[in-house]
Amino acid sequence: MLRIKNVQHFNGNIEVNDSWNFPESKELLMHKIHAYPAKFPAFLTPKIVSYLKENRAQINSIGDIFCGCGTSALESKLLGIDYLGYDINPVATLIAKAKSNVYSTKKIKELYEEIIKECNNGKFLTPNKILFHERIRYWFNEDNIVKLYRLQKGIYNVCPDGKYRVLFLTAFSNILKACSKWLTKSIKPQVDPNKIPLDPYLAFKRQIRFIIEANEEIKCIQPKNSIIKVKTQNILNIKPRKNKVDLVITSPPYVTSYEYADLHQLSTLWLGFVDDYKELRKGTIGSEYAKAEHETFLINNETSQTIVKELFKVDKGKSKSVTKYFYDLDKTVDKTYSLLNENGYAAFVIGNTSYKGVYIDNAKVLIESFMNKGFKNIEVTKRKISSKILTPYRDKTGKFSNNKKGEKVYSHEFIIIAKKPSR
Ligand SMILES: C[S@@+](CC[C@H](N)C(=O)[O-])C[C@H]1O[C@@H](n2cnc3c(N)ncnc32)[C@H](O)[C@@H]1O
Numbered sequence: 001m002l003r004i005k006n007v008q009h010f011n012g013n014i015e016v017n018d019s020w021n022f023p024e025s026k027e028l029l030m031h032k033i034h035a036y037p038a039k040f041p042a043f044l045t046p047k048i049v050s051y052l053k054e055n056r057a058q059i060n061s062i063g064d065i066f067c068g069c070g071t072s073a074l075e076s077k078l079l080g081i082d083y084l085g086y087d088i089n090p091v092a093t094l095i096a097k098a099k100s101n102v103y104s105t106k107k108i109k110e111l112y113e114e115i116i117k118e119c120n121n122g123k124f125l126t127p128n129k130i131l132f133h134e135r136i137r138y139w140f141n142e143d144n145i146v147k148l149y150r151l152q153k154g155i156y157n158v159c160p161d162g163k164y165r166v167l168f169l170t171a172f173s174n175i176l177k178a179c180s181k182w183l184t185k186s187i188k189p190q191v192d193p194n195k196i197p198l199d200p201y202l203a204f205k206r207q208i209r210f211i212i213e214a215n216e217e218i219k220c221i222q223p224k225n226s227i228i229k230v231k232t233q234n235i236l237n238i239k240p241r242k243n244k245v246d247l248v249i250t251s252p253p254y255v256t257s258y259e260y261a262d263l264h265q266l267s268t269l270w271l272g273f274v275d276d277y278k279e280l281r282k283g284t285i286g287s288e289y290a291k292a293e294h295e296t297f298l299i300n301n302e303t304s305q306t307i308v309k310e311l312f313k314v315d316k317g318k319s320k321s322v323t324k325y326f327y328d329l330d331k332t333v334d335k336t337y338s339l340l341n342e343n344g345y346a347a348f349v350i351g352n353t354s355y356k357g358v359y360i361d362n363a364k365v366l367i368e369s370f371m372n373k374g375f376k377n378i379e380v381t382k383r384k385i386s387s388k389i390l391t392p393y394r395d396k397t398g399k400f401s402n403n404k405k406g407e408k409v410y411s412h413e414f415i416i417i418a419k420k421p422s423r
Pocket of ligand 1: 036037040067071072088234235284
């Protein structure tokens with residue numbers, strides 16, 4: 001790790017540290033029970049904890065302010081460390097909750113049989129408003145709408161409120177894209193007119209089989225007892241807490257790359273989190289729709305001001321979104337500080353990018369924010385990204401895309417570790 005004393009001397013050209021490049025192929029199946037964009041590799045949590053412990057840090061609790069689908073939640077559970085995760089996206093927190101529990105395989109099988117029995121007896125045929133929701137009709141054919149409706153009703157009827165219901169809803173959520181007209185693997189909401197959607201009963205059966213296998217794998221590891229809490233909340237609105245954590249490990253959203261609300265619209269609609277998925281764009285950091293005038297950019301962060309000014313010359317709209325992103329990122333550093341115990345650590349994983357020739361040095365912006373906030377012992381390392389990002393290209397608008405004609409973006413990312421000093 002490279003110790004940073006002066007942010008002006010930092011640039012992204014530091015050497016890659018091979019010890020932070022691990023293949024992701026060995027990840028536990030439980031990490032894969034639901035697709036989620038921009039997950040970080042699972043090994044990072046145990047690796048950062050052991051790195052800090054080697055340096056005599058006490059890590060008895062972990063927080064993740066952008067917990068996404070709960071990669072750090074599951075890894076904290078395996079380490080036997082208490083955990084507090086936040087994410088604004090209710091689909092993310094549903095998955096994170098599902099992943100951080102251990103289940104009785106016998107009970108999963110029994111509940112599954114019950115749900116299918118309920119579906120087959122046909123008593124849920126009565127259409128309700130969801131059957132008529134315009135967006136649902138846009139994405140699904142009539143036959144699949146009825147089957148999905150029955151499956152969902154079955155889950156609610158058979159599983160009482162609690163961890164098994166969360167698990168089955170997660171399975172349900174993960175089959176939605178395959179059962180719809182959504183272009184396979186696309187990170188843009190796009191209809192594939194030639195697609196033959198999967199049968200929901202078949203997809204659900206396979207998904208439950210996969211979950212059972214994942215659960216059996218976890219049971220062999222016998223995770224120690226720890227308290228895992230996951231909350232659906234905008235991190236920018238959290239109030240100071242009495243119970244703080246020793247380590248915040250997180251990866252912030254990328255700038256104007258993924259629209260999480262749009263990407264998860266099938267799940268949010270079916271699970272009834274909102275009537276209009278666009279509602280969930282509000283507050284999401286890095287959303288293209290969040291803009292701020294760069295003239296009113298009040299944060300004291302020279303690196304971000306320079307980037308925003310450069311962007312303004314090539315794309316005014318983009319410079320406003322990036323302005324808002326940097327503004328929010330800076331607030332995130334404040335929130336991290338207030339969530340940490342004295343002598344606690346923040347570990348942020350972030351990638352740099354470029355847009356229309358302007359280098360967007362997110363790592364440097366973050367390091368400057370850490371310094372301004374009073375964090376000490378700031379260290380940084382660079383790692384290669386392996387298969388984490390399925391979509392290493394940006395299209396003309398700056399969004400991630402699978403299209404190889406686009407501009408290639410992230411091949412590396414940075415891990416920045418900083419200490420909150422004692423008073
Ligand atoms: C890069 S992803 C994190 C992925 C996570 N490390 C994982 O392995 O799944 C960034 C996350 O930030 C969340 N997010 C964006 N704006 C937020 C906000 N204002 N408050 C809390 N979470 C937010 C997104 O919903 C997304 O899940």
